[in-house]
Amino acid sequence: MDVADGARAAWMKALLLLCLWDLGCAQISYSVSEEAKKGNVVGNLAKDLNLSVQEMESRMFQLVVGSNSKYFEVNRKSGTLLVNDRIDREELCESKQKCVLNVEAMIHNPHKLYRIEINVLDINDNSPVFPDQTVILNIIENMLPGDRFPLITASDMDIGSNSVKTYKIHSNDHFSLEMQSDSIELVLQKPLDRERESVIKLVLTAVDGGTPPRSGSMQILINVLDINDNSPVFTKSLYKVKVHENASIGTKILTVSAADADDGNNGEVSYSIVSDARSSAVDLFTISQISGEITVKGNIDYEEYPAIELKIQAQDNAQSPRMTRCKVLIEVVDVNDNAPEISVTLLMNSASEDIKPGTDVALITISDKDSGINGKVECKIIAPSPFKLQLSYKNSYGLVVNEALDRERVSQYYVTIVANDEGTPSLSSSTVITIYVSDVNDNAPLFPAHVININVKENSPVGGLLASVTARDLDIGENALVSYSLFDVESGKVSNMMNINSHTGELYSLKTFDYEEMNRLQFKVQATDSGVPPLSSNVTVNVFILDENDNNPVFLPPYSDPGSVNSENIPYSAEVGYFVAKVRALDADSGYNALLSYHITEPKGTNLFRIGTSTGEIRTKRRMSDNDLKTHPLIITVSDHGEPSLSTSMGIEVVVVENMDSLQPLLRHVPVKEENFSNLNLYLLIAIVSVSVIFLLSLIALIAAKCYGTDGAFSSSSAPVVTTHPDGSWSYSKSTQKYDVCFSSDTLKSDVVVFPSPFPPADAELISINGGDTFSLTQTLPNTGVVRLYLL
Numbered sequence: 001m002d003v004a005d006g007a008r009a010a011w012m013k014a015l016l017l018l019c020l021w022d023l024g025c026a027q028i029s030y031s032v033s034e035e036a037k038k039g040n041v042v043g044n045l046a047k048d049l050n051l052s053v054q055e056m057e058s059r060m061f062q063l064v065v066g067s068n069s070k071y072f073e074v075n076r077k078s079g080t081l082l083v084n085d086r087i088d089r090e091e092l093c094e095s096k097q098k099c100v101l102n103v104e105a106m107i108h109n110p111h112k113l114y115r116i117e118i119n120v121l122d123i124n125d126n127s128p129v130f131p132d133q134t135v136i137l138n139i140i141e142n143m144l145p146g147d148r149f150p151l152i153t154a155s156d157m158d159i160g161s162n163s164v165k166t167y168k169i170h171s172n173d174h175f176s177l178e179m180q181s182d183s184i185e186l187v188l189q190k191p192l193d194r195e196r197e198s199v200i201k202l203v204l205t206a207v208d209g210g211t212p213p214r215s216g217s218m219q220i221l222i223n224v225l226d227i228n229d230n231s232p233v234f235t236k237s238l239y240k241v242k243v244h245e246n247a248s249i250g251t252k253i254l255t256v257s258a259a260d261a262d263d264g265n266n267g268e269v270s271y272s273i274v275s276d277a278r279s280s281a282v283d284l285f286t287i288s289q290i291s292g293e294i295t296v297k298g299n300i301d302y303e304e305y306p307a308i309e310l311k312i313q314a315q316d317n318a319q320s321p322r323m324t325r326c327k328v329l330i331e332v333v334d335v336n337d338n339a340p341e342i343s344v345t346l347l348m349n350s351a352s353e354d355i356k357p358g359t360d361v362a363l364i365t366i367s368d369k370d371s372g373i374n375g376k377v378e379c380k381i382i383a384p385s386p387f388k389l390q391l392s393y394k395n396s397y398g399l400v401v402n403e404a405l406d407r408e409r410v411s412q413y414y415v416t417i418v419a420n421d422e423g424t425p426s427l428s429s430s431t432v433i434t435i436y437v438s439d440v441n442d443n444a445p446l447f448p449a450h451v452i453n454i455n456v457k458e459n460s461p462v463g464g465l466l467a468s469v470t471a472r473d474l475d476i477g478e479n480a481l482v483s484y485s486l487f488d489v490e491s492g493k494v495s496n497m498m499n500i501n502s503h504t505g506e507l508y509s510l511k512t513f514d515y516e517e518m519n520r521l522q523f524k525v526q527a528t529d530s531g532v533p534p535l536s537s538n539v540t541v542n543v544f545i546l547d548e549n550d551n552n553p554v555f556l557p558p559y560s561d562p563g564s565v566n567s568e569n570i571p572y573s574a575e576v577g578y579f580v581a582k583v584r585a586l587d588a589d590s591g592y593n594a595l596l597s598y599h600i601t602e603p604k605g606t607n608l609f610r611i612g613t614s615t616g617e618i619r620t621k622r623r624m625s626d627n628d629l630k631t632h633p634l635i636i637t638v639s640d641h642g643e644p645s646l647s648t649s650m651g652i653e654v655v656v657v658e659n660m661d662s663l664q665p666l667l668r669h670v671p672v673k674e675e676n677f678s679n680l681n682l683y684l685l686i687a688i689v690s691v692s693v694i695f696l697l698s699l700i701a702l703i704a705a706k707c708y709g710t711d712g713a714f715s716s717s718s719a720p721v722v723t724t725h726p727d728g729s730w731s732y733s734k735s736t737q738k739y740d741v742c743f744s745s746d747t748l749k750s751d752v753v754v755f756p757s758p759f760p761p762a763d764a765e766l767i768s769i770n771g772g773d774t775f776s777l778t779q780t781l782p783n784t785g786v787v788r789l790y791l792l
Contacts, residue, residue, distance in 0.1 A: 027114070027115040027116070027117065028043070028045075028048050028049070028114070028115075028116055028117070029116075029117040029118070029119065030042045030043040030081065030116065030117070030118050030119070031118070031119040031120075031121055032083065032087065032118055032119075032120060032121065033120075033121045033122075033123055034087050034088060034089040034090075034120050034121065034122060034123055034125070035086065035087065035088070035123060035125060036083045036087060037083065038082075038083055038084060038085065038086075039082055039083060040082065040083045041080050041081070041082060042072065042080075042081040042082065042083060042118065043080070043081050044079060044080050044081075045061070045074065045079055045080065045081050045105070045116075046078075046079025046080075047079065049114060051079070051107070052079075053076070053077065053078065053079045056074075056076050056079050056107070057076040057077065059107045059108050059109050060076075060107070060108045060109075061074055061076055061105065061106075061107045062074065062105065062106060062107075063103055063104070063105050064103075064104040064105060064106055064113075064345060064363065064365070065343070065345060066103070066104060066343065066365070068101045068102060068103050068118075069103055069104075070084065070085050071083065071084055071085045071087050071101065072084050072103060072118070074105070081116070087120055089120045089121075089122050090126060090157040090158070092120065093120070094157075094278075094279070095157065095159065095278050095279065096159075097159055097160075098119065099119070099120040099122075100117055100118065100119055100120070101117075101118045101120060102115065102116070102117055102118075103115075103116045103118060104116070104365070104396070106363065108347070110360075111347065111360045111363070111392075111398065113363075113392050113393050113396055115393065122158050122159050122160060122162050123158075123162065123210075124158055124162040124208060124210025124211065124212075124213075124214060125158065126156055126157040126158045126162075126214070127156070127208070127214035127215060127216050128154035128155065128156045128164045128206035128207070128208055128214065128215060128216035129154060129155055129156070129216050129277050130152060130153075130154045130155075130204075130206070130216060130217075130218035130277075131152055131155075131275045131276070131277050132152065132218065133218060133219065134218065134219045134220075134221060135151065135152055135204075135218060135219070135220050135221070136220075136221045136222075136223060137149055137186070137220060137221070137222045137223065138222075138223045138224075138225045138319070138320045138321055139188075139192060139222055139223070139224055139225065139320060140224075140225045140227055140228045140229060140318075140320035140322075141191075141192045141193065141194040141224050141225065141227075141320075142191075142227055142229060143188050143191070143192060143229075144188070144191070145188050145189055145190055145191060146187065146188060147187070147188045148178070148185040148186065148187055148188075149185060149186040149187075149188075150183055150184070150185050150323070150324075150325060151183075151184045151185065151186060151204060151220070152218070152274070153182070153183060153184055153206075154167075154206035154216055154218070154277075155276065155277040155278040156206075156208050156214075157278070158208065158210065160209075161209040161210065162208055162209060162210040163208055163209065164206050164207070164208050165207060165208055165209035165213075166179070166206075166207050167179055167184050167204060167205065167206050167207070168204075168205050168207065169186075169202050169203060169204050169205070169220075170202065170203050172200070172202060173189070173190060174188060174189055174190055174192060174200060175187065175188060175189060175200075175202065175222075176189050177204070184204075186202075186220075192224045193224075194224040194225070197224065198223065198224050199221060199222065199223060199224070200221075200222040200224070201219065201220070201221055201222075202219070202220040202222065203217055203218075203219055203220070204217065204218045204219075204220055205217045206218075223320075224320075225318075225319050225320025227266075227320070228262060228266045228316065228318035228319065228320045228321065228322055229262070229322075230260055230261040230262040230266070230267070230316075230322060231260070231316070231322035231323065231324050232258040232259065232260045232269045232314035232315065232316055232322065232323065232324050233258060233259055233260070233324060234256060234257070234258045234312075234314060234324060234325075234326040235256075235257050235258070235259075236256075236326060237326050237327070238326065238327050238328075238329065239254060239256060239312075239326065239327070239328040239329070240328075240329045240331070241253050241254045241328065241329075241330055241331070242330075242331045242332075242333055243296070243300065243330055243331075243332060243333065244300075244332075244333045244335055245300045245301055245302040245303075245332050245333065245334060245335055245337065246299065246300065246301075246335060246337055247296050247300055248296065249296055249297060249298070249299075250295055250296060251295060251296040252293055252294070252295050253285075253294050253295065253296065253330065254293075254294045254328060254330075255291065255292050255293045255294065256271065256287075256292040256294065256312050256314075256326060256328065257292055258271070258292070258314035258324065258326075260316045260322070262316060262318065264318075265316070265317040265318050265319070266316055266317070266318030266319075267316060267318075268316060268317040269314050269315065269316055269317070270289040270290065270314070270315055270316075270317060271287050271288065271289055271290075271291075271292045271312060271313070271314055271315075272287065272289065272312070272313050272315070273285065273286070273287050273294075273310055273311070273312060273313075274310075274311035274312070274313050274325065276311070279305075279308075281305045281308040282308075282310060283297070283298060284296065284297055284298035284299070284300055284305075284308070285297055285298075285308075285310060285330075287312065292312075292314075294310070294312075294328065300332055302332045302333070302334040302335070302370075302371070303334075303338065303369040303370070303371075305332060306331075306332050306334075306371075307329065307330065307331055307332060308329075308330040308332065309327060309328070309329055309330070310327070310328040310330065311325055311326075311327060311328075312325065312326050312327075312328055313325050314326075334370055334371050334372060334374055335370075335374070335423075336370055336374040336421060336423025336424065336425070336426075336427055337370070337427075338368055338369040338370045338374075338427070339368075339421070339427040339428060339429045340366050340367065340368045340377045340379075340419035340420070340421055340427070340428065340429050341366070341367045341368070341369075341429065342364065342365075342366055342379075342417060342419055342429055342430070342431045343364070343365040343366075343367070344362055344363070344364055344417075344431060344433055345362060345363040345364075345365075346361070346362050346433070347360055347361055347362055347363060348361055349436070350435070350436035350437065350438045351401065351405060351435055351436070351437055351438065352405075352437075352438045352440055353405045353406055353407040353437050353438065353439060353440050353442070354405075354440045354442070355401050355405060356401070357400075357401050357402060357403055357404065358400060358401065359400065359401045360390075360398040360399065360400055361387070361399050361400070361401060361435060362398070362399040362433055362435075363392075363396065363397075363398060363399075364379070364389070364396070364397040364398070364399060364417060365395060365396050365397075366379050366395040366396075366397070366419045367395060368421050370421065370423060373421075373422045373423060374421055374422070374423035375421065376421060376422045377395055377419050377420065377421050377422075378419070378420050378421075378422070379395075379397055379417065379418070379419045380417070380418060380420075381415060381416065381417055381418075382416050382417075382418055382430075383416060385413055385415050386401065386402055386403040386404070386405055386413070387399055387400065387401060387402055387413070387415055387435070388400055388402040389417070399415065399417075399433065405437050406437075407437040407438070407439050407440075407475075407476075408443060408474045408475070410437065411436070411437055412434060412435065412436045412437060413434070413435045413437070414432050414433075414434055415432065415433045415434075415435060416430055416431075416432050417430060417431055417432075417433065418430045439475050439476050439477060439479055440475075440479070440531075441475055441479040441529060441531025441532065441533070441534070441535060442475070442535075443473055443474040443475050443479075443535070444473070444529070444535035444536060444537045445471035445472065445473045445482045445527035445528070445529055445535070445536065445537050446471055446472050446473070446474075446537065447469070447470075447471045447525075447527065447537065447539040448470075448472075449539070450539065450540065451539070451540045451541075451542065452467070452469060452539055452540070452541050452542070453541075453542045453544065454466055454467045454507070454541065454542065454543045454544065455544050455546055456509070456513055456543055456544070456545055456546065457513075457545075457546045457548055458512075458513045458514055458515040458516075458545050458546065458547060458548050458550070459512055459513070459514070459548055459550060460509065460512065460513065461509075461512070462509055462510065462511060462512055463508055463509065463510075464508065464509055465506055465507070465508060466498075466507040466508065466509055466543065467506075467507050468504065468505055468506045468507070469484065469500070469505045469506075469507060469525045469539065469541060470482075470504070470505045471484075471505070471527035471537065471539070473529050475529065475531065478529075478530045478531060479529055479530065479531035480529060481529060481530040482505075482527050482528065482529050482530075483502045483503065483527070483528050483529075483530070484500050484501070484502050484503075484504075484505040484525055484526070484527055484528075485500065485502060485525070485526050485528070486498060486499075486500050486523060486524075486525060486526075487523065487524035487525065487526045487538055494521065494523040496510065496511070497509065497510055497511050497513075497521065498510060498521075498523065498543075500525060505525070505527070507525075507541075513545045514545075515545045515546070515547040515548070515589075515590070516551065516588050516589070518545060519544070519545045519547070520542060520543065520544050520545065521542075521543040521545070522540065522541070522542050522543075523540075523541055523543075524538045524539065524540055524541065525538065525539050525541055526538050527539075547589055547590050547591060547593055548589075548593070548642075549589055549593040549640060549642025549643060549644070549645070549646055550589070551587055551588040551589045551593075551646070552587075552640075552646045552647070552648050553585040553586065553587045553596055553638045553639070553640055553646065553647065553648045554585060554586050554587070554588075554648065555583060555584070555585045555638065555648065555650050556583075556584040556585060556586055559583055559650055559652070560650075566650065566651060566652045566653065567652070567653045567654075567655060568580055568581045568618075568652060568653070568654050568655070569654075569655045569656075569657045570620070570654060570655070570656060570657070571656075571657055571658075572624050572656050572657065572658050573623075573624070574620050574623070574624065575620070575623065576620060576621065576622055576623060577619050577620060578619060578620040579617065579618075579619055580609065580618040580619060580620065580654060581617075581618045581652060582615070582616050582617045582618070583598065583611075583616040583618070583636055583638070583650070583652075584616055585598075585616070585638040585648065587640050589640065589642065592640075592641040592642060593640055593641065593642035594640060595640060595641045596614075596638050596639065596640055596641075597613045597614060597638070597639055597641070598611050598612065598613055598614070598615075598616045598636060598637070598638050599611065599613065599636070599637050599638075599639070600618075600634055600635070600636060600637075601635045601636075601637045601649065602633070602634065602635035603632075603633075603634075606632075606634075607621060607622065608620065608621055608622065608624075608628065608632065609621060609632065609634060609654065611636065616636075616638075618634070618636075618652070618654075624656060628656065629656075630655065630656045631653060631654070631655050631656070632653070632654040632655075632656070633651060633652075633653050633654075634651065634652045634653070634654060635649055635650075635651050636649065636650055636651070636652060637649040
């Protein structure tokens with residue numbers, strides 16, 4: 001191992017110790033030689049960061065995308081940092097003494113940022129180079145031994161020991177070479193004799209200190225001239241000046257001045273800027289050959305050249321000119337001409353709506369090429385959002401979830417991040433990060449109502465579509481795919497009567513419904529989504545069977561007994577309105593389909609007997625005459641009010657008897673009592689109605705007075721009121737709504753019973769009155785005129 005390798009190893013050990021000491025700060029340092037081959041190991045990250053190889057691979061250790069990350073890569077299986085691309089120190093850092101590449105690395109779950117500082121070590125890969133291949137020197141012949149002539153120095157892009165170390169010229173009789181700290185000079189050793197030798201050719205060689213050493217040469221042509229024995233002299237050997245970056249072209253920055261003691265052309269001085277192969281900064285300025293005024297020629301950038309050194313040469317205009325040099329140090333003043341740069345690294349393609357607050361979704365790095373206060377940056381999010389910026393390391397931030405997300409409310413966010421520097425005026429830049437919110441199954445299917453009512457006619461065909469029960473799910477995709485099923489309420493009989501399409505929610509009947517067997521079916525439909533875990537909800541479905549007129553009226557005993565002889569006897573002396581008989585019938589249907597009326601169909605146009613259409617009472621229309629028959633066969637027909645109407649007929653034979661003594665105890669009792677009772681009943685009914693009306697009015701007045709006394713107004717929930725009208729109709733009122741039930745004028749014995757019930761009997765018919773409360777009207781015995789009214 002040579003001295004350079006030993007020094008490099010010592011330097012690397014020192015860096016490693018410094019890295020281990022600063023590990024708590026999440027920053028380590030390595031060294032690597034320029035031009036290192038791809039795949040060369042820079043350092044063991046796993047060991048230096050106290051991470052296992054398995055942890056680096058499972059937590060996806062990676063370099064953050066940036067300008068320097070392309071030169072390196074991480075081998076997660078070995079935990080080493082490797083060279084990935086050609087590294088040219090001179091291209092990256094030019095002539096800087098220290099060339100450092102800063103690389104940021106990160107590890108996930110949880111996220112942590114590491115800063116890696118890589119020192120690029122120089123190798124001797126550049127030879128010394130002179131600005132010109134040939135330099136011409138005009139030297140007056142009367143120069144004395146010991147006179148010096150400055151030469152152009154060579155430049156070497158390498159640094160340290162690899163830069164230019166020595167110069168040499170081939171042996172000659174007149175000149176020797178002397179090196180200063182930053183210049184070289186030819187020293188005249190013996191007087192020149194232009195007549196003997198007018199042109200002297202020398203070869204100047206620059207040699208660097210690398211191993212092996214590299215060299216570069218320049219030819220020096222010396223023209224021996226006559227008599228110019230004074231060189232120009234600058235007023236200062238070193239000039240200092242400040243100039244703002246981005247100064248406009250043509251701006252004057254400084255004037256240098258040199259004087260020559262000679263006369264004529266030998267004393268006239270011209271100025272020039274000495275070119276420098278190591279830096280192109282000299283091209284940013286120009287100097288007036290006559291006045292020495294230095295002006296700006298190009299765009300000055302502080303971030304590229306914070307300080308510039310110019311070498312100014314003054315040369316007289318003699319035939320054998322003499323020259324001298326001075327230095328101009330230009331300090332470039334930074335101005336705020338660079339806006340902050342924002343670099344974003346997304347850590348996930350989308351954020352789940354159940355993501356926990358505090359989770360990082362993106363890594364944001366802010367940089368500003370300016371310096372000082374002009375490079376100090378403040379970063380923030382504009383507009384409200386459920387995210388916040390959390391400082392992780394200097395100008396590195398994490399975009400963190402700050403509150404719960406809800407995809408059903410907002411499915412994607414546009415987060416605008418603005419970075420402002422503190423320069424004057426302040427410069428800013430912004431970027432928009434789009435964050436998509438992915439769905440989770442957090443919404444159960446929703447039905448449009450808690451209860452769905454369906455009306456179905458009885459005897460409807462099997463397999464008919466009854467209704468479509470659908471639910472909506474606010475989720476998307478599989479989480480919103482809903483399936484339907486029946487949820488039995490009544491001991492499993494629903495599944496035998498109904499079927500539901502699991503995809504569409506359409507309900508179909510599996511059997512024909514019979515209103516007389518069942519007038520309502522209640523069950524639940526369950527909607528379940530396809531999420532994991534699945535969510536579901538139920539809706540109660542009431543299927544109301546609507547009655548159809550499918551049952552004929554049936555006569556009640558004694559006239560319905562099979563084989564019986566329907567015969568009635570009346571006396572010849574019967575008065576008008578004499579009670580003959582009363583027939584009764586029953587219809588299994590309900591409502592108008594069970595409302596019956598009686599008629600004498602045979603003989604047609606009889607003028608002897610009549611029948612009450614609603615009561616079924618047969619009475620005489622006139623007294624008997626000698627011309628009337630003794631036997632009168634009657635055909636009684638009972639019909640319902642359905643559409644179409646159904647009817648049933650039966651026959652009664654009325655026999656006129658002259659002598660009814662033997663039948664008197666039985667036969668006379670009924671008509672006499674009936675007649676007397678009918679007249680008495682009429683008066684009694686009027687009295688009852690009057691008393692009832694007075695009682696109800698008194699009750700209403702009392703309730704109203706009580707409500708007014710406590711609340712100052714009538715209570716909103718008043719008691720039900722039943723009112724009797726003179727035409728035989730009845731009214732029912734409750735909570736400011738009124739319902740009427742009307743009967744024909746001859747139905748004096750009919751009664752109305754009104755009472756609330758949550759579930760009407762099975763043979764009830766639902767009636768909606770004026771769009772208000774719903775009642776169930778049932779006529780259990782139509783011939784009796786009894787009507788029951790149920791409040792639902």
